[in-house]
Amino acid sequence: MDYRTQPIDPTSERDLSAGGLRLALVDTTDAAAFDGWIRADFRGFHSGRPKEEVLEEARGYLGGRRTTGVYDDAIPTREPVGTVNSWVAPLTVPGGARVDAWAISSVTVAPTHRRRGIARALLGGELRTAHALGVPLAILTVSESVIYGRWGFGPATYATAWTVDTKRVRWAGAETTGRLSFTDPEEYRDTAERVLDRVMAGRHGEIGLETYLAHRLTGPLKGNTEADQYRLVRYDSPSGEPEGFVSYTVKGDDDFTRHTVDVSYLAAATDEALTALWRYLLELDLVASVKVWTRGVDEPLPALVSDIRGAQVTAVEDHLWVRILDVPAALQARTYEGDGSIVLEVADDLGMAGGRYRLTVTDGRAEVATTEDDADVTLPVASLGSVYLGHDTARALALAGRIQGDAEALDRLFRTAVPPRLSTWF
Numbered sequence: 001m002d003y004r005t006q007p008i009d010p011t012s013e014r015d016l017s018a019g020g021l022r023l024a025l026v027d028t029t030d031a032a033a034f035d036g037w038i039r040a041d042f043r044g045f046h047s048g049r050p051k052e053e054v055l056e057e058a059r060g061y062l063g064g065r066r067t068t069g070v071y072d073d074a075i076p077t078r079e080p081v082g083t084v085n086s087w088v089a090p091l092t093v094p095g096g097a098r099v100d101a102w103a104i105s106s107v108t109v110a111p112t113h114r115r116r117g118i119a120r121a122l123l124g125g126e127l128r129t130a131h132a133l134g135v136p137l138a139i140l141t142v143s144e145s146v147i148y149g150r151w152g153f154g155p156a157t158y159a160t161a162w163t164v165d166t167k168r169v170r171w172a173g174a175e176t177t178g179r180l181s182f183t184d185p186e187e188y189r190d191t192a193e194r195v196l197d198r199v200m201a202g203r204h205g206e207i208g209l210e211t212y213l214a215h216r217l218t219g220p221l222k223g224n225t226e227a228d229q230y231r232l233v234r235y236d237s238p239s240g241e242p243e244g245f246v247s248y249t250v251k252g253d254d255d256f257t258r259h260t261v262d263v264s265y266l267a268a269a270t271d272e273a274l275t276a277l278w279r280y281l282l283e284l285d286l287v288a289s290v291k292v293w294t295r296g297v298d299e300p301l302p303a304l305v306s307d308i309r310g311a312q313v314t315a316v317e318d319h320l321w322v323r324i325l326d327v328p329a330a331l332q333a334r335t336y337e338g339d340g341s342i343v344l345e346v347a348d349d350l351g352m353a354g355g356r357y358r359l360t361v362t363d364g365r366a367e368v369a370t371t372e373d374d375a376d377v378t379l380p381v382a383s384l385g386s387v388y389l390g391h392d393t394a395r396a397l398a399l400a401g402r403i404q405g406d407a408e409a410l411d412r413l414f415r416t417a418v419p420p421r422l423s424t425w426f
């Protein structure tokens with residue numbers, strides 16, 4: 001499936017054209033055109049104006065994505081007033097299968113053109129294109145949590161942020177094994193990609209990373225103002241197998257004994273790697289505080305420290321949003337931890353995934369077929385996205401009126417003992 005060359009969506013093209021705007025795929029081999037798109041994308045997120053080395057790096061990293069722009073030919077600039085890109089990413093689902101997911105990123109609309117339906121056209125176009133290609137679901141990570149529900153996305157994983165007072169806590173985890181050593185991104189990147197692939201395959205909710213997303217986790221990209229501060233430490237098992245790494249920066253203040261460590265990314269393909277890297281971070285000398293973001297809701301930090309209150313959760317936020325496009329394909333791709341049967345009535349305003357389906361689970365495997373039987377549970381497609389990866393949110397959605405019927409039966413079938421996690425942004 002070459003998703004990059006799929007033609008632009010005719011409905012979105014028509015809708016935008018009615019407002020004097022032009023929707024077009026961007027030729028990412030045309031440096032001038034692609035640079036304009038990249039500049040618009042940076043501006044959309046209030047990032048600095050990218051220098052030539054940043055543009056060059058971004059062209060190399062992002063050229064493989066399906067890249068779309070919206071143009072207003074009545075204004076003097078040739079830069080787009082709307083941007084989006086997409087690619088097919090392998091999403092790990094409960095049971096360990098990796099499912100094709102239509103990943104959407106870089107949704108921006110110029111402040112000069114906001115609230116004229118540009119994002120609506122872009123999102124509708126992405127979903128219709130993915131649906132026509134038979135991709136069973138779409139995914140994104142969001143800047144604001146109020147935007148994407150209207151297109152049938154539901155929050156499916158949550159992420160935690162932590163601050164550890166390392167002067168207060170001592171290591172209380174098991175003995176750690178393996179070898180830690182400093183490395184640098186140039187030397188380690190290929191190995192890091194292999195480690196990251198194990199990490200991402202090992203937990204439902206994680207996605208397989210393109211080179212760009214993997215490199216971003218091992219070291220700073222061009223233009224990063226803190227590039228000199230980065231450190232990279234690798235973990236290798238006692239037999240020498242690379243199983244994890246941590247990239248981080250250290251910031252000082254007036255008190256030289258109380259630096260702050262900001263963890264850029266902690267990758268652990270095994271429990272041994274996870275504990276060894278946490279121990280390393282918590283026992284750093286001349287450090288008073290370790291901060292980390294985008295961990296799972298089951299991050300074991302409280303169990304690893306002598307004083308639970310020394311490891312504080314500073315945020316719990318929605319992270320990966322899922323939009324089911326093909327109910328049977330999506331539900332059959334994952335496994336279930338108990339057997340049972342349930343009839344789901346799924347409502348979809350965009351007319352892609354709606355219908356009544358019987359899900360029958362035997363030995364953890366699902367059969368899904370349309371049915372005329374009475375529904376046990378009625379829910380919008382966004383709520384199905386929210387429970388899809390195993391997060392135990394059905395009861396709360398039922399309380400809020402966004403699931404009707406036997407939410408507990410839904411929860412028992414869908415939730416997973418290990419919660420889903422996505423540990424990076426895309």
Ligand SMILES: CC(=O)SCCNC(=O)CCNC(=O)[C@H](O)C(C)(C)COP(=O)(O)OP(=O)(O)OC[C@H]1O[C@@H](n2cnc3c(N)ncnc32)[C@H](O)[C@@H]1OP(=O)(O)O
Pocket residue numbers: 044045104105106107108109110113114115116117118119120121140141142143144146147150
């Ligand atoms: C996957 C990602 O890339 S996440 C990144 C999203 N992008 C950003 O946050 C960058 C800054 N923001 C922007 O560029 C723009 O404001 C966007 C992309 C969020 C919205 O673009 P617009 O073209 O203004 O949105 P559009 O006019 O199509 O609005 C569609 C609907 O979404 C609503 N909406 C749009 N943006 C927001 C918002 N930030 N908060 C709440 N509602 C919003 C609109 O009110 C409208 O609602 P309706 O369905 O009730 O009519």
